[in-house]
Amino acid sequence: MTIATTMIIRLDIEKSVASFGDVASGIAVAGGDIVAIDVIRAGREITTRDITVNVLDAGNEDIIRVLSDMPGIKVVNVSDRTFLAHLGGKIEVIPKMPIKNREDLSQVYTPGVARVSMAIAEDNSKAYTLTMKRNTVAVVTDGTAVLGLGDIGPEAAMPVMEGKAMLFKQLAGIDAFPLCLDTKDPDEIIRIVKAVSPGFGGINLEDISSPRCFDIERKLAEELDIPVFHDDQHGTAVVALAGLLNALTVVGKTLKTAKIVVAGIGAAGVSICNLLLAAGAGHVCAVDKEGILCKGVPYTNEEWRKLAFSTNPEGIQGLLGEAVKGADVFIGVAGGGILNVEHVQSMAQDSIVFAMANPIPEIQPELAEPHVRVLATGRSDYPNQINNVLCFPGLFRGALDCRARTVNLEMKLAAAHAIAAVVQPDEINELYIIPSIFNEKVVEHVRGAVIEAAIRTGSARRIPPDFTGWQEK
Numbered sequence: 001m002t003i004a005t006t007m008i009i010r011l012d013i014e015k016s017v018a019s020f021g022d023v024a025s026g027i028a029v030a031g032g033d034i035v036a037i038d039v040i041r042a043g044r045e046i047t048t049r050d051i052t053v054n055v056l057d058a059g060n061e062d063i064i065r066v067l068s069d070m071p072g073i074k075v076v077n078v079s080d081r082t083f084l085a086h087l088g089g090k091i092e093v094i095p096k097m098p099i100k101n102r103e104d105l106s107q108v109y110t111p112g113v114a115r116v117s118m119a120i121a122e123d124n125s126k127a128y129t130l131t132m133k134r135n136t137v138a139v140v141t142d143g144t145a146v147l148g149l150g151d152i153g154p155e156a157a158m159p160v161m162e163g164k165a166m167l168f169k170q171l172a173g174i175d176a177f178p179l180c181l182d183t184k185d186p187d188e189i190i191r192i193v194k195a196v197s198p199g200f201g202g203i204n205l206e207d208i209s210s211p212r213c214f215d216i217e218r219k220l221a222e223e224l225d226i227p228v229f230h231d232d233q234h235g236t237a238v239v240a241l242a243g244l245l246n247a248l249t250v251v252g253k254t255l256k257t258a259k260i261v262v263a264g265i266g267a268a269g270v271s272i273c274n275l276l277l278a279a280g281a282g283h284v285c286a287v288d289k290e291g292i293l294c295k296g297v298p299y300t301n302e303e304w305r306k307l308a309f310s311t312n313p314e315g316i317q318g319l320l321g322e323a324v325k326g327a328d329v330f331i332g333v334a335g336g337g338i339l340n341v342e343h344v345q346s347m348a349q350d351s352i353v354f355a356m357a358n359p360i361p362e363i364q365p366e367l368a369e370p371h372v373r374v375l376a377t378g379r380s381d382y383p384n385q386i387n388n389v390l391c392f393p394g395l396f397r398g399a400l401d402c403r404a405r406t407v408n409l410e411m412k413l414a415a416a417h418a419i420a421a422v423v424q425p426d427e428i429n430e431l432y433i434i435p436s437i438f439n440e441k442v443v444e445h446v447r448g449a450v451i452e453a454a455i456r457t458g459s460a461r462r463i464p465p466d467f468t469g470w471q472e473k
């Protein structure tokens with residue numbers, strides 16, 4: 001799969017040996033397109049230039065190899081726009097007011113702050129009004145299941161968590177802090193999250209591998225009185241359900257009767273199966289590496305044991321190939337390339353394929369497209385992006401604003417229906433089953449639906465002053 005990008009290559013060119021013409025033809029031969037040239041230093045013997053080159057494939061090493069092999073050329077540095085966007089990290093803390101004089105200082109810091117702290121000490125709930133707690137979420141990971149990259153560790157997880165924090169802020173105005181923990185021990189993760197929780201209005205667990213993630217989330221949700229939400233489980237499930245509701249409308253099928261295969265029964269897959277069942281799906285078939293989950297198999301994974309009873313009503317046995325035969329829907333949250341063209345061809349007429357693995361989908365969209373009616377991926381470079389970013393900003397906005405104690409099933413179902421309803425009935429078509437993350441209505445819809453469900457189910461501790469009720473439009 002190719003990802004077009006722009007590289008900036010800094011070169012020392014030894015004038016007596018090589019010319020810029022040599023460089024330009026080398027880059028062209030290796031598949032690059034020069035879009036800008038900057039002279040950084042013009043010495044008598046050596047000139048240093050930054051060459052900006054468009055390349056089709058982000059992983060393209062050919063250009064660098066060609067240039068490195070050229071006599072008189074030294075490649076000093078290579079960066080691309082993506083790396084440049086990460087220099088020094090992507091987020092920062094900005095004070096809400098400047099400290100210009102001693103009076104300001106004594107208000108925001110000592111001695112003035114002491115009175116505020118004492119007010120909170122007398123009544124802890126004042127932390128919601130007198131600190132950043134009410135607008136602040138911790139994005140917590142142990143780096144064990146980062147995107148589809150696996151267990152890459154807490155440092156390598158940081159860019160993804162910073163990205164989530166940016167999305168929280170830009171889309172929903174929420175201040176989110178990445179907390180990348182250097183431990184994989186579930187009990188220690190629970191202890192650390194509980195210990196830091198006083199400063200946060202909510203906890204977004206991210207990219208924690210399964211099955212550890214289930215217990216970690218359950219125990220934290222039981223023990224904390226703020227919403228704890230494992231995004232890869234429930235954010236993904238909410239958005240998958242939203243997309244599926246509209247995709248089924250496009251093909252004229254129903255959730256109750258459609259045969260739905262979910263592949264990859266990890267964090268995302270378990271929650272997708274559970275949410276689909278809760279929404280009324282009648283034929284869910286859960287498939288992991290060892291095959292279709294079946295009743296009576298003594299799985300060590302407790303979630304699998306439960307799913308084996310609630311899914312696969314036909315008792316189908318076998319691997320993915322058996323599961324997808326005649327299926328109306330395939331939802332992949334397993335990993336890149338596990339679905340092939342024969343699999344897709346064996347599905348029912350007007351099939352729906354959500355290949356949601358990141359960064360490489362279960363099947364390349366170009367391969368699947370000719371054989372399916374509705375296709376979606378988790379990526380931003382194809383139509384129908386089914387990504388949990390459509391859920392978590394609005395869901396936390398709603399949960400924070402009504403000071404929800406928890407995120408319950410009704411809130412998740414409400415969020416899914418709200419996302420689906422952003423696409424108006426006269427707009428829905430094969431290439432538009434899910435709104436864009438830049439559609440401003442998404443956060444507004446999800447917030448409203450989540451607040452309404454939280455109030456209805458007793459999870460809300462307050463009714464936001466601006467909340468006058470919510471109805472799908």
Ligand SMILES: NC(=O)C1=CN([C@@H]2O[C@H](COP(=O)(O)OP(=O)(O)OC[C@H]3O[C@@H](n4cnc5c(N)ncnc54)[C@H](O)[C@@H]3O)[C@@H](O)[C@H]2O)C=CC1
Nearest residue numbers: 147148210264265266267268288289334357358378387388
């Ligand atoms: N589009 C979106 O919004 C989201 C996409 N994802 C993507 O979904 C994938 C899974 O994420 P998580 O659930 O967090 O990971 P996970 O590690 O908890 O689960 C992955 C599951 O897939 C299974 N699996 C691997 N190869 C398989 C195969 N050939 N056939 C069937 N099952 C197979 C694994 O055994 C595991 O149970 C990743 O690629 C991730 O990037 C995850 C969350 C959100």
Ligand SMILES: CC(=O)C(=O)O
Nearest residue numbers: 146147148232358388
């Ligand atoms: C989108 C996301 O959260 C993931 O792929 O892990």
Ligand SMILES: [Mg+2]
Nearest residue numbers: 147206207232
């Ligand atoms: Mg994730």
